Amino acid sequence: MAPLYQQHPIYVTNSLSGKKEELLPLKEGYLGMYVCGPTVYSNVHLGNCRTFLSFDMIFRYFRHLGYKVRYVRNITDAGHLENDADEGEDKIAKKAKLEQLEPMEVVQRYTVDFHQTLERLNFLPPSIEPTATGHIIEQIELIKEIIDAGYAYVQNGSVYFDVIKFNEDREYGKLSGRKLEDMIANTRELTAQSEKKAPQDFALWKKAEPQHIMRWPSPWGDGFPGWHLECTAMSTKYLGKQFDIHGGGMDLKFPHHECEIAQAEACNGETPVRYWLHANMLTLNGKKMSKSTGNNIYPNEIFNGSSPLLTRAYSPSVVRFFMLQAHYTSILDISESALQASEKGYLRLMDGLKRLETLDAGKNSDFDLKAWAANCYKAMGDDFNTPILIAHLFDGVKFVNQAQEGKMSLNASDLEEFKRLFKAFIFDVLGLLAPQQQSGNNKALDGAIQLLIDLRTQARGDRDFATSDRIRDELANLGVQLKDGKEGTTYSVE
RNA sequence: GGCAUCGUGGCCGAGUGGCUAGGCACAGCUCUGCAAAAGCUUGUACAGCGGUUCGAAUCCGCUCGAUGCCUCCA
Numbered sequence A: 001m002a003p004l005y006q007q008h009p010i011y012v013t014n015s016l017s018g019k020k021e022e023l024l025p026l027k028e029g030y031l032g033m034y035v036c037g038p039t040v041y042s043n044v045h046l047g048n049c050r051t052f053l054s055f056d057m058i059f060r061y062f063r064h065l066g067y068k069v070r071y072v073r074n075i076t077d078a079g080h081l082e083n084d085a086d087e088g089e090d091k092i093a094k095k096a097k098l099e100q101l102e103p104m105e106v107v108q109r110y111t112v113d114f115h116q117t118l119e120r121l122n123f124l125p126p127s128i129e130p131t132a133t134g135h136i137i138e139q140i141e142l143i144k145e146i147i148d149a150g151y152a153y154v155q156n157g158s159v160y161f162d163v164i165k166f167n168e169d170r171e172y173g174k175l176s177g178r179k180l181e182d183m184i185a186n187t188r189e190l191t192a193q194s195e196k197k198a199p200q201d202f203a204l205w206k207k208a209e210p211q212h213i214m215r216w217p218s219p220w221g222d223g224f225p226g227w228h229l230e231c232t233a234m235s236t237k238y239l240g241k242q243f244d245i246h247g248g249g250m251d252l253k254f255p256h257h258e259c260e261i262a263q264a265e266a267c268n269g270e271t272p273v274r275y276w277l278h279a280n281m282l283t284l285n286g287k288k289m290s291k292s293t294g295n296n297i298y299p300n301e302i303f304n305g306s307s308p309l310l311t312r313a314y315s316p317s318v319v320r321f322f323m324l325q326a327h328y329t330s331i332l333d334i335s336e337s338a339l340q341a342s343e344k345g346y347l348r349l350m351d352g353l354k355r356l357e358t359l360d361a362g363k364n365s366d367f368d369l370k371a372w373a374a375n376c377y378k379a380m381g382d383d384f385n386t387p388i389l390i391a392h393l394f395d396g397v398k399f400v401n402q403a404q405e406g407k408m409s410l411n412a413s414d415l416e417e418f419k420r421l422f423k424a425f426i427f428d429v430l431g432l433l434a435p436q437q438q439s440g441n442n443k444a445l446d447g448a449i450q451l452l453i454d455l456r457t458q459a460r461g462d463r464d465f466a467t468s469d470r471i472r473d474e475l476a477n478l479g480v481q482l483k484d485g486k487e488g489t490t491y492s493v494e
Numbered sequence B: 001g002g003c004a005u006c007g008u009g010g011c012c013g014a015g016u017g018g019c020u021a022g023g024c025a026c027a028g029c030u031c032u033g034c035a036a037a038a039g040c041u042u043g044u045a046c047a048g049c050g051g052u053u054c055g056a057a058u059c060c061g062c063u064c065g066a067u068g069c070c071u072c073c074a
Helices: A046-064 A091-099 A103-120 A133-149 A163-169 A180-186 A229-239 A250-268 A299-303 A316-324 A336-357 A369-381 A386-404 A412-429 A435-439 A443-461 A465-477
Strands: A011-014 A019-022 A030-035 A068-073 A152-155 A158-161 A202-207 A223-225 A243-249 A273-279 A282-284 A332-334 A480-485 A488-493
Touching: A011 A273, A030 A046, A030 A229, A046 A068, A046 A103, A046 A243, A046 A273, A046 A282, A046 A299, A046 A316, A046 A412, A068 A229, A091 A103, A103 A299, A133 A152, A133 A158, A133 A202, A133 A223, A133 A229, A133 A250, A158 A250, A163 A180, A163 A250, A202 A250, A229 A243, A229 A250, A243 A250, A250 A273, A299 A316, A316 A336, A316 A386, A332 A336, A336 A386, A336 A412, A336 A488, A369 A386, A369 A412, A386 A412, A435 A488, A443 A465, A443 A480, A443 A488, A465 A480
Parallel strands: A030 A068, A030 A243, A243 A273, A282 A332
Antiparallel strands: A011 A019, A152 A158, A158 A202, A202 A223, A480 A488
């Protein structure tokens, strides 16, 4: 049988063209994807997670279709300058001083936090997770190439990218829709005298002041790499001079990704990325979450209910489901009422799945499984439209519920196929977990509740409603909901 | 100020020219010993103004409002 990816085309919104284009890999059956990872100088907040979640879902769908994917997501551990002025302080070094830690200790702490958080949200690990500090040599080599190509200049032990020179030969600003002339016209007066030739120029290598802790030797003296260089160095190393997909948060479009394009084009003469994908922001109170402004919410605060913005806890899968109910290119605002609505929807979906597992096959099929499956794939193929996919999944739930009431049925082979696809979309593609998978499967609890259900059924048979209602209500108080159906009683735990 | 995006019913959120996703909430009905769960049914939309079109939430213009980027940020 032909691989799934041959049957299900994917159209993606390419930020470079601003249009939806069919995704055609450089090499059939293979995909290279690079996503800008976090800067590990503080705990990862939920906004960060949304971007990585979007690409986790995309990665999962590629894999589901049978693509062999090399997914590279870096860890920025070399620190960035605090501002564009010459007297910058390394972000990580600053934090280290604050907490009396070695810079690499800071990096380690927050890298671990990052991994733990993503694991709770059921992320798949990327194929390669390279660090900036592990690729200093590659970055230095890249700078040499850019200098040799004539697009960079050395100044007092630092190296800068010559944007104006580059723009004479190529185009700077094509990703973000900016024109260099406009940028020059709009530049504010520089407060400090700069060693850069033009304000638009950006650092490839910065000279380290004596007090700067994070430093490496280079042909231009001791220093550290510029902000945009690591991604070019690592994406080139692991995916090649040209690769299929580059992703990241919308806020990185300019200048970060613009500079990546410039750096790569400066040494390779060809544009590095065929499809640029940008995930939109998660907002809180209508504003972007940000480490620096403090407008943010941390995943753990949601999972354990400690956030002052919430009245109780919400599970990682609910958070995941909430985010996947919006398209990844749309801004999404988080609120408790939105989380609550998502939680109910998520539980309904999971209930449907549980019922599907116990469904008996009928003689014939009243459900157009082929059309349903085609719609699911079409939704995902249309720029990974998970909200539409979820809508189709709810159509599936509706069918399952009707089937359980004996109103509809599926024949044996269709039922098996339906189960397989339904689970594939929920678990493999969306990456959700069943509620019991999150709290640890508990055989003792299940047995105990089953016993109570049996006792209640017996009491109801004896018309001893005082006893039966007591069992039902007391369990409800404990967060266990009993559901009477045609085929007997099931339960769900909050 | 420049560039870009967005403004959908009570709430969240899909939808790029005609056939009006989905979830949550609300109401009625069925089922039930009563409920819950489930099913069925119904309602309230496309910021405003103007234009293009036989026809616009969807295209164009203007106005108002919000957000992102222009300094690190997913």
